[in-house]
Amino acid sequence: MSRDNSLPPLRVRVLEDPPLRDQPEPFQDQSSYNPNVPIAIDFGSSKLRAGYVNDPNPSHIFPNRLTRYRDRKLAKTMTFIGNDTSLDQAVRVQAKSAFDGPLVTNWDYVEDTLEYTFNHLGVAANGGISNPLVINERLATIQSQRANWYQILFECFDVPGVTFGIDSLFGFYHNSGPNSTGLVIGCGNEDTNVIPVVDGKGVLTESKRINWGGNQATEYLTNLMSLKYPYFPTKLSPFQYKTMYEDYCYVSQSYDEELEKYLSLDNLETNNVVLEAPFTEVVQPQKTEEELRLQAEKRKESGKRLQEQAKQKRVERMIQKEEELQYYTQVREQLKDQPKKKVLSILQNSGFDDERDFKKYVYNLERSLKKSQSTELEDGEEDDQDTENKFELLNVPDEQLNEEQLKEKRKQKILKASQDARNKAKEEKERAAQIEEKKRLQDEQWRENDLTSWIKDKHQKLNKLISQRKERIKMRDEMKDRKSQMSQSRMKNLATLAEDSGRGGSKRTRQQATIDNDPNDTFGANDEDWMVYSDISQSPEALEELIEDQYKEIVALERVLLEFDPNFTEEDTLDAQYDWRNSVLHLFLRGPRPHDGESIHHQHQMHMNIERIRVPEVLFQPNMGGEDQAGIPELCETLLLRKFGSTQRQLSDVSTSMAQNVWITGGNAKLPGLRERIVKEFSEFLPSGSPFSIRKSQDPSLDAWRGMAKLAQNTEDFKHGYITKQEYLEYGPEYIKEHNLGNVHYFE
Amino acid sequence: MQHSSSPLSRRDIKMTMSKPVNNSGVERLEFLRSVHNRNLVSVPSPFKKSSYRKPSRRHKSSRQLFTDESKRINAVLQQQQQQEQQDGKPRPIPKVTHFNVNAPPSLRPCKKYCDITGLKGLYRSPVNNLRYCNSEVYRLVVKPMPPGVDQEYLKLRGDHFVLK
Secondary structure, eight states, X not given: OHHHHTSOOOOEEEOOOOOOOOSOOOOOOGGGOOTTSOEEEEEOSSEEEEEETTSSSOSEEEESEEEEEEETTTTEEEEEEGGGGGGSHHHHHTOEESEETTEEOOHHHHHHHHHHHXXXXXXXXXXXXXXXXXXXXXXXXXXXXXXXXXXXXXXXXXXXXXXXXXXXXXXXXXXXXXXXXXXXXEEOSSOEEEEEEETTEEOGGGOEEESOOHHHHHHHHHHHHHHHSTTOSSOOOHHHHHXXXXXXXXXXXXHHHHHHHHTSHHHHHHHOEEEEOOOOOOOOOOOOHHHHHHHHHHHHHHHHHHHHXXXXXXXXXXXXXXXXXXXXXXXXXXXXXXXXXXXHHHHXXXXXXXXXXXXXXXXXXXXXXXXXXXXXXXXXXXXXXXXXXXXGGGGSOGGGOOHHHHHHHHHHHHHHHHHHHHHHHHHHHHHHHHHHHHHHHHHHHHHHHOHHHHHHHHHHHHHHHHHHHHHHHXXXXXXXXXXXXXXXXXXXXXXXXXXXXXXHHHHXXXXXXXXXXXXXXXXXXXXXXXXXXXXXXXXXXXXXXXXXXXXXXXXXXXXXXXXXXXXXXXXXXTTGGGOGGGOHHHHHHHTTSOOOTTOHHHHTEEEESHHHHHTGGGGTOGGGGTOOSOOHHHHHHHHHHHSTTOOSSOOOHHHHHHHTSEEEESGGGGXXXXXXXXXXXXXXXXXXXXXXXXXXXXXXXXXXXXXXHHHHHSHHHHXXXXXXXXXXXXXXXXXXXXXXXXXXXXBO | OHHHHSOOOBTTBOXXXXXXXXXXXXXXXXXXXXXXXXXXXXXXXXXXXXXXXXXXXXXXXXXXXXXXXXXXXXXXXXXXXXHHHHHOOOOOOBOXXXXXXXXXXXXXXXXXXXXXXXXXXXXXXXXXXXXXXXHHHXXXXXXXXXXXXXXXHHHHTTOSOOOO
């Protein structure tokens, strides 16, 4: 295809694992430590962010993962946490999270991680931490989680007090200030929350959670890609899928419209992402031309020698058989006039059972001789010229020849017979070629005389062939399917035939009614009975061959038509209809370029196209990802149009101010296009003309930590939710202190 | 970030440690050991209460924890109900729990997409319930699909068989 060569190659991005770090996590200086500055810890399921609240940013941000690595030599277990897990490949792949889904399940890990964090923050401690803490929780977290947090903070680290809050509300607090009204859409790693805020207080009773976050999206992408490329040669790591999600997925502004044109060539040209998994290329040692030539020669020579040997052997065996046959023919002649008893004794002496056995033997001998003669005739086609003059002994009577010459004569006799047969076959071939040539001439004449009817005829033939081909392909597919009607009837036929021959076989030995002479068996009386055999001999492989042959015929016919029919163009040919440009599957799997199955690069390439918008779309249609829940826009719509005294047509005052102060926070909010899409959805469901504003901070993943820091610095607000050790000891692990940004009691 | 500007000095361990360029087995292990030693906290830990002993914790999966929580809530409700019958106090209702903040099912009609490609899925295979977008996808993917794979596709949108 010449058109393909003109296309520039696509940009290929190599999917590397993120690089290993070479510096361990730094320590903060203990000299500047102040025991009264609160420490804020955003203990997220993906990342942990920690720092003193008087800093603008968390001083430590690391993946919330931990590895226990066994040092075999010292028989010690080393623990690596956070960024230190990516110092070494072996350590990194073993890293585990304290979380199982949305909940903390491994509290030993939490204990170690917190100790590590305090250590790195430069906390000068002596039997406990003296700083107040701010820590985040999930929306409506379950009681056992909080109880465990209390336990670990008060009983292990002996903190003076702690404030718990919901990370989305912390994010809102950071972005919007203490007493504002608004709406926060928290896009987390494990879930997505929509929480209304009135006068700075989160209204948790109207909040909703979608069980879908960055982690679920990455998993969804992983599953999609491994189903798309089930035979992909390498296994990609979770890190690689995570980079794929973070780097190439984006939120479509209008999903259904974009979907429609996504697999068009133009769109793929810009939006198809080619990712290549790294692999080591195996270079085959190249042989020089001289070596190759020598090798080929050697092979040819040894082949020739083998052929000659085999031929020699065959001829020898043939002669032996010929002699045997002659001997037994003589014996048969002699036995003709003998009495039966004597014949039997003679035969039994020479190793035969009875006369029948003898006859059978002779018959078989004759047959095998004939067979070998005919194979000889096919083989020896090239050396028949020089054998012309080798038959001089044939015309000499036997009496004049000695033993040696007699043997030679017999050999010549055989060769002569085979040559005759060969000549006959040759003549037949020539005759066929002549007929073919005559046909061709006739066809040509027809074409010259009456082009239209000729074309019509050819088209008819072509259509017939094509429809036949379709039928055969269908038949082949059906045959491959074990449950199809065709294979079932085939199995049935096989079973009946097998049953027949089984019964017949056992009876034949007893000289009773056999399948051949059973008077009740009428099989074969009707000609159609024999069709059974053609039915069962059809196998998918044989059909495959037939289809292949037919394809060649079609191509030949098309070539003629292309030459002489002005209305028949390249695009009408069978091949053009299988062009990859027209194949949705090709475009989906291989992008806007032809695929070369041999190329090792192509084998290691994944094409991300529809997935780029399909994966983030789940936030808007959770049904796509198997969550039977409403998406972000629907939840916001319900909140703004049905709650807080609003109606479909008229927003209440609270809702109006809420719509004008919408914030998107959380790490998953980094998805490109998320804010724009939510803006579009809002303008669709809000009454026309209602003002609204939807914002996202520069780095939404840091919002929660900054909100914590801001809260802790506002002494008035901080006090509201602050639980002291004394209170914990008094009220126990079920104690909840309600405040603007935190969780509330379970019951009313 | 703040720490990057602060002078790198801490305790008696050198901070100029960096990963060996030649990552041979011994050097690698030595490097890991040095990082580990630097992170080590003296025993007993200064960060922890001196009387603290690590409790033996039972690890429960998230699913178990959620079941426990739902049991706990039901138990509280039942207990309160009994009390209500005794002294006539109004019965409490759950306010904010893990379960009632769960977003409700969507009221909008569920759009249908091709399970294989993600395009609009106008058709559905009667054999394995997969949705597909055109005859090519059906002929080459859906129909010859090996057993079990269809369930994996259905699982993506939560429509697979779950054995209970």
